[in-house]
Amino acid sequence: MRITPEKMNKLDGKVCFICGRYLLNWTDNDLAYLKVHTGTKAKASPDMYHLFACPSCGKIAHKRCWYDIGEKKIKRGWFKKPDWRLTCPSCGTALAPETSERVDWESGYELPSHPDSEVYELHTPDVIAWKAGSAIGKIGRAIGGVFQAVGLGSVTDPERSEIARAAQRVGKTIQDVAERVFRLKPTPAERSQMKELKCQNCGAPLPLPGSLDDAVVCPHCGTAHLL
C-alpha cells in the first residue's frame, strides 16, 4: 500500500514505537530488498521502506524494527532449526503463526502473515518531496498565512515586468498569465531553504526561482507567483 505525499500528513511527527525515530525518517538498514531466487541480493528501486501497524494495538514501527525486535527466536534444541515468533513488543499479541522459515532481510524478508503488499510502503523520493513541500507550507505559516491571492491588475509595474520575465522563462508571455496572482514575501533565509515550490492554483511543481528572480510562472497553468 503505497503512501503518496498527499497522505503523509498523518505520519508527520509520529515516531516508531520500537526505535523512537520518526516514521518519516529512515536509514539504509530500513531500505527494502527484493525477493530474488538466484541467491543474489537486489535493493528495491526506487528506494523504499515499509511501516507496519500492529493490528491489535495500532502502534506503528519500521518493518526493520519488527524484524530486529518484534520477531523472536525460539530455540527447539541443539539439532532443530529455531522457530520464529512475531509478537507485538507493545501489547504482546502474537501476530503470525510460528515459522522456521525465516528469510534474511537482504534476501527480501517479509513479515509472516503480513506481506509487503499489505503494509505501508514509503518511496524515499516521495518522502523527500513531501518534506520539501511541507517546508514551503511552514514558510507560508511563518509569514502569517499562505500565499495571498491578488488580481493581475493590482500588481505594480515593476512586479508586472518581473512576471513578464518569469513567463518568458517558461515559454509564455504576459498575455498567457492567469488573472489570479499569488504573492509570497520570503526572507532571504526562507528563500534559501526552498527546495520545491508548488503552483498555488494547480499544484504542479514550479521552476525554482534564481536568487535574483522575484516571480515564477507555472509552466502548466500560467499562474504567476510573486516572491
Ligand SMILES: [Zn+2]
Ligand atoms: Zn523503528
Ligand SMILES: [Zn+2]
Ligand atoms: Zn500491539
Ligand SMILES: [Zn+2]
Ligand atoms: Zn499551475
